[in-house]
Amino acid sequence: MPPSSYSLQALLKQVDQGSIVELLREMIAIPSVNPFDEPANEDCRELEIADYYQSRMDHLGLLTSRRDVVSGRPNIFGRVKGNGAGPCVMLAGHLDTVGVTGYSNPFDPVIRNKRVYGRGSCDMKAGLAAFIEVARIIIQNDIELAGDLLIAGIADEEHHMIGSKEIRENGPIPDFAIVGEPTELEVCHAHKGQLCMHIRTHGRACHSSMPELGINAITHMSKVIAAFEGYNDELRSRPAHPVCGHGRFSPGVIRGGDIASSVPDYCELEVDRRMLVGESTESVVSEYRKRIDPLTSSVPGFNYEIGPATIEISALDTPLESPVVEQSAQAFSDTVGRATELAPFAGATDAPNLLCPAVICGPGSIRQAHTLDEFVEIDQVTDAAKIYLRTVLAMQLIV
Numbered sequence: 148m149p150p151s152s153y154s155l156q157a158l159l160k161q162v163d164q165g166s167i168v169e170l171l172r173e174m175i176a177i178p179s180v181n182p183f184d185e186p187a188n189e190d191c192r193e194l195e196i197a198d199y200y201q202s203r204m205d206h207l208g209l210l211t212s213r214r215d216v217v218s219g220r221p222n223i224f225g226r227v228k229g230n231g232a233g234p235c236v237m238l239a240g241h242l243d244t245v246g247v248t249g250y251s252n253p254f255d256p257v258i259r260n261k262r263v264y265g266r267g268s269c270d271m272k273a274g275l276a277a278f279i280e281v282a283r284i285i286i287q288n289d290i291e292l293a294g295d296l297l298i299a300g301i302a303d304e305e306h307h308m309i310g311s312k313e314i315r316e317n318g319p320i321p322d323f324a325i326v327g328e329p330t331e332l333e334v335c336h337a338h339k340g341q342l343c344m345h346i347r348t349h350g351r352a353c354h355s356s357m358p359e360l361g362i363n364a365i366t367h368m369s370k371v372i373a374a375f376e377g378y379n380d381e382l383r384s385r386p387a388h389p390v391c392g393h394g395r396f397s398p399g400v401i402r403g404g405d406i407a408s409s410v411p412d413y414c415e416l417e418v419d420r421r422m423l424v425g426e427s428t429e430s431v432v433s434e435y436r437k438r439i440d441p442l443t444s445s446v447p448g449f450n451y452e453i454g455p456a457t458i459e460i461s462a463l464d465t466p467l468e469s470p471v472v473e474q475s476a477q478a479f480s481d482t483v484g485r486a487t488e489l490a491p492f493a494g495a496t497d498a499p500n501l502l503c504p505a506v507i508c509g510p511g512s513i514r515q516a517h518t519l520d521e522f523v524e525i526d527q528v529t530d531a532a533k534i535y536l537r538t539v540l541a542m543q544l545i546v
């Protein structure tokens with residue numbers, strides 16, 4: 148049916164809470180923990196949830212495809228073709244979850260107090276379930292889209308984001324994207340980027356009874372840490388991003404030495420830097436070097452290196468006047484009954500890798516994500532489906 152001849156209110160009434168919750172529970176029951184740097188195990192079934200998600204899209208009649216990012220870890224795509232007159236809008240979500248150590252019954256979805264509990268419930272299988280409902284309503288009502296609706300189930304968001312990086316390399320690149328990470332439905336058009344790297348000091352080992360014969364890599368690392376004193380103050384003194392504020396620096400992990408009776412010849416520090424748009428890996432590394440380099444002349448035997456990035460995620464800064472921001476903010480207020488706050492998203496996401504104007508908007512709260520008692524409010528999941536449906540239909544009118 149052409150866009151002019153359907154009743155939006157009638158379509159919104161078709162959002163079916165029962166089928167969304169059933170889909171969500173089935174997805175929670177498929178453990179899709181990110182294997183991180185470990186070998187895959189029985190809880191790490193990204194392949195199985197990808198198969199499941201693709202089969203649900205096949206069942207509805209979407210044109211589906213898949214591409215292995217690495218063996219057994221695919222990205223999944225489902226497309227509802229438009230007539231070519233409008234923009235391609237992607238609804239994107241990741242298929243993996245964080246780990247479950249200490250979580251009792253993480254894959255046993257429980258409904259209680261109008262919530263669905265279980266690992267991945269809010270981060271972010273609820274968003275994935277709502278996407279399917281949008282496609283179902285569009286297809287079953289024979290709505291003629293101007294631009295393609297593209298649903299993407301993405302691998303490995305919780306670690307190196309190799310899934311969305313693969314999309315960045317090989318497409319499909321949409322005109323606009325909505326990433327369904329948990330924002331309690333608020334529309335977030337910006338977030339900081341993240342850069343993690345190792346700083347290493349190299350010394351010379353010897354017996355600790357004669358430490359003067361060695362070079363202590365741990366002592367030298369303490370000087371590196373001291374060299375970063377005031378760095379956050381310096382970052383705060385720079386002009387702030389209107390939404391994201393300032394960049395941040397945090398040393399997170401330190402390793403070095405084997406036994407107390409040896410002078411350690413090696414120490415490494417993992418550092419985390421939250422970046423603003425306009426900052427790059429190169430610019431941050433040169434800031435690090437500016438602070439550490441003076442030690443090479445002032446500290447005898449000082450020797451360091453900075454390793455390649457272990458996590459490297461760009462910042463997101465979609466202009467407020469972008470149609471995807473305007474239309475999703477309108478859809479939020481039409482659904483929720485007040486204006487969205489347009490606050491930044493706290494974490495980093497796949498969105499910058501999709502190479503198009505994008506927003507983060509999804510059911511559930513970041514406060515529940517990654518906890519041992521993860522849940523999502525059922526009403527938020529159905530409202531998410533309504534917000535996505537309104538936005539996708541409104542975007543059809545964008546030329």
Ligand SMILES: [Zn+2]
Nearest residue numbers: 270271304328
């Ligand atoms: Zn997530």
